[in-house]
Each structure stands twice: as structure tokens, then as C-alpha cells.
Amino acid sequence: MTTTTQDLFVTTGLLSWEQAIKRATNFFDSCSDLEMQKEIVPGKNRVIYLLGHLTAVHDRMLPLLGLGERHYPQLDELFISNPDNPAAVFPPVQELKEYWTAINEELARHFTAWTPEEWLQKHTAVSDEDFAREPHRNRFAVLISRAGHVQYHLGQLVWFGK
Amino acid sequence: MTTTTQDLFVTTGLLSWEQAIKRATNFFDSCSDLEMQKEIVPGKNRVIYLLGHLTAVHDRMLPLLGLGERHYPQLDELFISNPDNPAAVFPPVQELKEYWTAINEELARHFTAWTPEEWLQKHTAVSDEDFAREPHRNRFAVLISRAGHVQYHLGQLVWFGK
Numbered sequence: 001m002t003t004t005t006q007d008l009f010v011t012t013g014l015l016s017w018e019q020a021i022k023r024a025t026n027f028f029d030s031c032s033d034l035e036m037q038k039e040i041v042p043g044k045n046r047v048i049y050l051l052g053h054l055t056a057v058h059d060r061m062l063p064l065l066g067l068g069e070r071h072y073p074q075l076d077e078l079f080i081s082n083p084d085n086p087a088a089v090f091p092p093v094q095e096l097k098e099y100w101t102a103i104n105e106e107l108a109r110h111f112t113a114w115t116p117e118e119w120l121q122k123h124t125a126v127s128d129e130d131f132a133r134e135p136h137r138n139r140f141a142v143l144i145s146r147a148g149h150v151q152y153h154l155g156q157l158v159w160f161g162k
Numbered sequence: 163m164t165t166t167t168q169d170l171f172v173t174t175g176l177l178s179w180e181q182a183i184k185r186a187t188n189f190f191d192s193c194s195d196l197e198m199q200k201e202i203v204p205g206k207n208r209v210i211y212l213l214g215h216l217t218a219v220h221d222r223m224l225p226l227l228g229l230g231e232r233h234y235p236q237l238d239e240l241f242i243s244n245p246d247n248p249a250a251v252f253p254p255v256q257e258l259k260e261y262w263t264a265i266n267e268e269l270a271r272h273f274t275a276w277t278p279e280e281w282l283q284k285h286t287a288v289s290d291e292d293f294a295r296e297p298h299r300n301r302f303a304v305l306i307s308r309a310g311h312v313q314y315h316l317g318q319l320v321w322f323g324k
Contacts, residue, residue, distance in 0.1 A: 008282055009171035012303045016310060041203045044321055120170055141174045144306060148178060151310040155317035159206055 006116035013119075013143050014111055020150035021104050024054060027157050028097060036093045040160045045084045047160060048093060050153050052079035055100045058107065061146060064123050065139050067110055072099050111143070119143075168278035175281075175305050176273055182312035183266050186216060189319050190259060198255045202322045207246045209322060210255060212315050214241035217262045220269060223308060226285050227301050229272055234261050273305070281305075 028036070028051050036048040045053075056075035062068055078088055090096070119140045122131040131137055190198070190213050198210040207215075218237035224230055240250055252258070281302045284293040293299055 005278070005282060006168065006171070008297055008300065009168070009175075009278075009302060011298045012300065012306060013171075013175075015298060015303070016306045020310065041206070041321070044203070116167070116171075120167060135170055136173045136177060138170065138174065140171060141177070144174060144178045144309075147306075148182065148310050148313040151313040152317035155314035156321065159203070159318065 010114075010116055010119055010140070013140055013147070017111070017143055017147040017150075018108075020147045020154065023154055024150055024157070025100070025104075027154070028100070031160075031162070033093050035160075035162055038160070040156055044156070046086075047157065048090055048096065049079065049084040050157060051093070051096050051100060052090060054150060054153060055096060055103060056080050057146065057149060058103045059099075061107060061142065062103075064125055064142060065107075065110070066121070066124050067107075071103065071106075075099075114139070172276075172278055172281055172302070175302055175309070179273070179305055179309040179312075180270075182309045182316065185316055186312055186319070187262070187266075189316070190262070193322075193324070195255050197322075197324055200322075202318055206318070208248075209319065210252055210258065211241065211246040212319060213255070213258050213262060214252065216312060216315060217258060217265060218242050219308065219311060220265045221261075223269060223304065224265075226287055226304060227269075227272070228283070228286050229269075233265065233268075237261075276301070 028047070031047055036051070037046060039046050040050070052075055056072065056079045059070050059072045059075065060080075062070050078090060082088070091099075120135070120138045122128070122135075122137060123139055123142050126134070126137040190209070193209055198213070199208060201208050202212070214237055218234065218241045221232050221234045221237065222242075224232050240252060244250070253261075282297070282300045284290070284297075284299060285301055285304050288296070288299040
């Protein structure tokens with residue numbers, strides 16, 4: 001097997017990630033600031049909440065993948081630890097959109113530079129001992145899992161009736 | 163790079179697929195026959211429609227992956243070509259659940275037997291010429307894509323208020 005073949009698995013995973021990001025970005029860009037403040041369906045999360053939630057989850061991928069400190073840890077309190085709350089003070093939509101773009105661009109820089117071997121390194125939430133037994137708990141698994149997480153919320157966003 | 167390393171990419175993709183199937187199956191199994199007939203949220207698909215839809219899409223993976231003829235082509239008219247329609251006559255829930263289990267078990271038998279090289283073979287919806295230029299249009303890409311499709315609908319199912 002050549003390195004080219006290894007690269008094909010990585011390319012396939014990356015395409016899945018990139019497509020999910022692109023669909024989410026297109027959706028958020030299609031919403032006015034007013035629409036961003038609306039519930040996707042009555043009684044469920046507002047659109048802005050999912051933008052903040054996805055941004056926070058992707059920001060958490062920096063330490064999880066061994067890429068250094070987070071940029072926006074302040075988002076967790078609003079968008080991960082707590083459910084959507086109209087009484088909470090969220091950052092402006094434009095600011096969240098800039099965070100979303102910036103974190104995905106930073107991740108992409110690393111993702112496109114890694115070799116297949118680097119993709120199969122362990123993520124930081126698994127111990128050396130566990131990783132020796134469970135080598136599938138690697139960076140590639142995080143990529144696939146997080147691409148699926150974006151898809152999960154895309155399934156909800158598509159129900160937004162503007 | 164050893165074959166073991168190749169296997170790790172496949173294992174990671176397969177785990178993602180299996181987890182998504184398991185979550186969906188657990189959800190459908192948790193619903194009574196009456197709940198299966200309810201809309202997930204007002205004005206959107208009924209739960210039974212998504213069970214039929216996912217089953218039909220997975221059944222279509224047989225020819226797409228070069229695994230032979232479909233088992234349940236009659237599902238397309240009800241669950242793919244048309245949106246949910248309370249006036250349509252659906253198969254009984256129990257029958258759909260059996261199809262869902264059977265098609266996923268059949269796919270799993272092939273998936274766990276394929277070598278990494280077999281995973282990187284082209285799927286049948288791409289021509290030889292296009293595949294030569296775009297080798298990422300392979301069976302592994304179908305696996306990742308369909309796992310993401312299950313996730314997409316799981317994001318909707320989780321909004322069902324029983």
C-alpha cells in the first residue's frame with residue numbers, strides 16, 4: 001500500500017468535514033440578524049444558539065487535537081454548559097460569525113498539513129494506556145465525529161421556516 | 163505504513179457508522195406504535211417516515227456499493243420520491259423495523275469483511291473516467307456520507323417530545 005492510498009482515507013474524511021462546514025456557513029449567511037434570533041421551530045433552540053454552539057465545539061477541538069489553547073472559552077457558559085436562554089446576553093451575530101470562520105480556518109490549516117500518521121495520533125482526551133488498547137481513539141475519529149455533529153444540527157436548521 | 167494503519171482508518175469510519183445506526187435503532191425501539199405515527203414536531207415528518215426513509219436509503223446502498231440488487235425498492239415511492247403524507251398507506255411499523263434491522267445487518271456483513279483496498283474501490287454512481295480523476299468517490303466516502311445522513315435525521319428525532 002502506498003502513502004497515496006492512506007491519503008485517500010484522509011481526503012475522504014476531510015471532504016465530509018468541509019462539506020458540512022460549508023452547508024452550515026451557507027445557512028447562517030442566508031439568515032438576517034433578525035432571523036438569527038428566532039427559534040428554529042417553536043420551543044426549540046434559536047438559530048444564533050446553534051451558531052454559538054458549533055463555534056464553541058470547534059474551538060474545543062484545538063486542545064483536543066493537541067493544537068494549543070482555545071480562543072473563545074467564554075462561549076462554553078452560553079452555548080455548551082447551558083441550554084438556549086433568551087435572557088442570556090449573547091455576543092453580536094457578526095462577532096460569532098467571525099469566530100466561526102476563524103476557528104474553522106485555523107483547523108483547516110492544520111488538517112491539510114497533517115500526514116496520515118499524524119491523523120492517527122491519539123487525541124488528548126484519551127490516556128496513553130487506553131490508546132494502546134483502543135488506537136481508533138485518534139484525531140481522525142474526532143474529525144469524523146465532529147463532521148457528524150455538524151450534520152446533526154444541520155438536520156435541525158433545515159426545519160427553520162424563514 | 164503497515165496494513166494495520168490502513169485498517170485504523172476503516173475502523174474509525176465503521177465505528178461512526180455503527181454508532182449512528184445504534185442511536186437511531188434505540189430511538190425507534192423506544193417509540194410505541196402510536197408514537198411512531200406522530201409528527202416529530204408540528205408540521206414536520208412523522209417518526210415512521212424517517213424510519214422508512216433511512217431504511218430505503220440504506221437499501222439503495224446495496225447497488226451503490228456493488229453488492230447486488232435491492233431488497234425493498236417499493237419503499238422509494240413512499241419514503242424518498244415523496245414527502246411524508248398521512249394519506250399514504252405505509253407498511254406496518256413492525257415490518258419496517260424488520261427491514262431496517264435486516265438491511266443494516268447485511269451491509270455490516272460486507273463492511274466488516276472488506277480490506278482497505280476494497281473500501282477504496284469506486285462506487286457505482288461514478289464512471290471509470292471520473293473515478294480516475296476523483297479517486298475519493300469510493301465506498302468509504304459512501305460510508306461516511308451515509309453515517310452523516312443518519313446523524314442529520316437523529317438531530318431531528320431528538321426533538322420529538324413523547
